[in-house]
Structures are given as C-alpha cells and as structure tokens.
Amino acid sequence: MEVITKYFKNLTEQQISQFTQLGSLYPEWNEKINVISRKDIDNLYVNHILHSLGIAKFTDFKPGSTVLDMGTGGGLPGIPLAIMFPEVKFHMIDRTGKKIKVASDIAERIGLQNATFQHGDVAEVKDKYDFVVSRAVMRLNDLIPLIRKNIKKECHNSIPNGLICLKGGELDAELKETRRDAMVTDLSDFFEEEFFKTKKVVYISL
Numbered sequence: 001m002e003v004i005t006k007y008f009k010n011l012t013e014q015q016i017s018q019f020t021q022l023g024s025l026y027p028e029w030n031e032k033i034n035v036i037s038r039k040d041i042d043n044l045y046v047n048h049i050l051h052s053l054g055i056a057k058f059t060d061f062k063p064g065s066t067v068l069d070m071g072t073g074g075g076l077p078g079i080p081l082a083i084m085f086p087e088v089k090f091h092m093i094d095r096t097g098k099k100i101k102v103a104s105d106i107a108e109r110i111g112l113q114n115a116t117f118q119h120g121d122v123a124e125v126k127d128k129y130d131f132v133v134s135r136a137v138m139r140l141n142d143l144i145p146l147i148r149k150n151i152k153k154e155c156h157n158s159i160p161n162g163l164i165c166l167k168g169g170e171l172d173a174e175l176k177e178t179r180r181d182a183m184v185t186d187l188s189d190f191f192e193e194e195f196f197k198t199k200k201v202v203y204i205s206l
Contacts, residue, residue, distance in 0.1 A: 003045050007191060008053065008084070018083045018110040022049060025109060026074070029102045035074030046193050052077030055133060055164055056084045057190040058201040062157050063087035068129040068150055070122050071095075071137035075103030075115075077166060081133070082107070082115045093118040093125060128152040135166040140178045140202065151206045162205040168198050180204050 004019050005011060011019070023044065030041050040047055055077055061067060065088045069078030072092035082090040094100050097119040104117040118125070123146065132147045140163075147163060155161050167174075175182050183203040187196040 001045060003050055003193070004053070007050065007057070014111075015083055015086075018112070019049065019080070021110045022079070022106070025106045029074070029106065033074075033098050033102055035099055035102050043195070046195055048076055049080050050191060050193075051166060051187070051195070051199065052080040052135065053084060054166060054187045054190065054196075054199065054201055055081060057187070058164065058185050058203065059157070059159055061085045061088045061131070065089070065131070065157060066091070066127075066129040066152075068093070068122075068125065068127075068132045068147070070132055070134045070143070070147060072103055072117075073099045073135075075106055077133055077135050078115065079103060079107055079112065082112055083110075086114055088114060090115045091118065091125075091127070091129070092116070093120060093122055095119075095121055122146050122150070125150055130155070130157060130161045131164055132162075133164045133166075136168065137165075139174055140165065140182075140204070141174070144178065144180070144204070144206070148206055159203065160205040162203060165202045167200050167202050171200065171202065175202070178204070 001020050026044055067090050069092040072078045072094050078090045078092040100117050100119045107115045151161050185201045187199040
C-alpha cells in the first residue's frame with residue numbers, strides 16, 4: 001500500500017481505506033478464481049494497482065466524466081481508477097462471468113459507488129463514454145473498431161475523447177498498423193520501480 005501513497009499524496013481517508021482493502025480482497029478471491037497470476041499476486045500493488053493508476057498520472061478525468069473499462073477481468077484498471085476518481089462513472093465489462101463476479105464483489109465490499117459491471121461482449125454496449133480504457137486486452141487495430149461507436153462526440157476533458165490503453169514492450173509495429181496518431185507515454189516517467197521500465201500508456205483520440 002505504501003507504494004500508492006508514495007506517488008499519490010493527496011488521497012482521502014476513504015481512498016486510503018479502499019486501496020488498503022484491495023490488498024486482502026484480491027488474494028482472498030485469487031484462492032478461488034485465478035484473476036491474477038498466482039506467481040504475481042505478491043506484486044499486487046506495484047504490478048496491478050499502481051500499473052492501473054498509470055492512467056491517472058497520464059490524465060485527470062473531470063467530475064461527471066464516463067469511462068468504459070473494456071476487458072476489465074477482475075476490475076483492472078477500472079477499480080483503482082474508480083477509487084481515484086470518485087466523481088467519475090466507470091462501467092466495466094468482461095466476457096468471463098467469473099471475473100466480473102470478482103470485480104463486482106470487491107467493489108461492493110469496499111463501498112465503491114461509481115462503478116457498474118456487465119458480463120458480456122463490448123459489441124453489446126450501446127452507451128457512449130468520454131473514454132474507453134483497457135489493460136493489454138488486444139491489439140489496437142482490433143480494439144479500435146469495436147469501441148469507436150462508444151465514444152461521445154462532445155468533449156469536456158483536457159484531452160479529446162478516445163482510447164487509453166496500458167501496454168508493454170515493443171509497440172512500433174502495432175502503432176504503425178493503426179494508421180492513427182497515437183500519444184505514447186512511458187510509465188517510467190512517473191514510477192521508478194523496475195516493472196515500469198517497459199510499460200506505457202497509449203492514447204488515441206477517436
């Protein structure tokens with residue numbers, strides 16, 4: 001938990017409590033349903049929660065914004081972001097029902113009021129959002145056609161509405177095939193831990 005307060009200094013008591021609870025709830029669920037690699041659960045705060053919050057270092061979501069977390073799995077990056085931005089509405093969807101069950105249970109147990117959950121495919125989502133976020137779900141060229149319909153036209157954030165992805169490794173070929181202008185930000189600009197040396201935030205206006 002200390003790694004969260006190290007990089008986010010102005011958390012409320014409620015936010016600190018919610019982030020702290022994640023440290024026991026994810027391992028508890030992981031014993032039953034493998035939502036995080038069993039070898040990686042000990043690195044929950046750095047490799048999963050702080051990684052999700054890389055999006056919060058890249059941009060602020062203004063109060064009243066709406067965000068769709070596509071392929072959320074057990075609620076990442078959506079749950080950490082929903083804690084960080086309590087006045088923003090997050091809708092999290094995943095095709096695996098067991099993982100959505102984990103995410104919705106954790107959100108309920110930490111008292112998260114600004115998150116909703118859906119078991120299904122993004123093609124079923126008709127609502128529009130300011131942003132779609134995802135964490136290494138699929139290649140950008142496959143993802144963009146699926147979620148373009150879900151991006152609102154009107155914008156009230158500091159950057160235009162679009163897609164914000166957490167990615168790792170070599171991205172040149174993947175970015176080139178999208179034929180779109182992308183903003184790529186190294187998470188090592190914000191976080192000093194070794195894990196973030198190859199991790200990036202990719203933003204594409206849609």
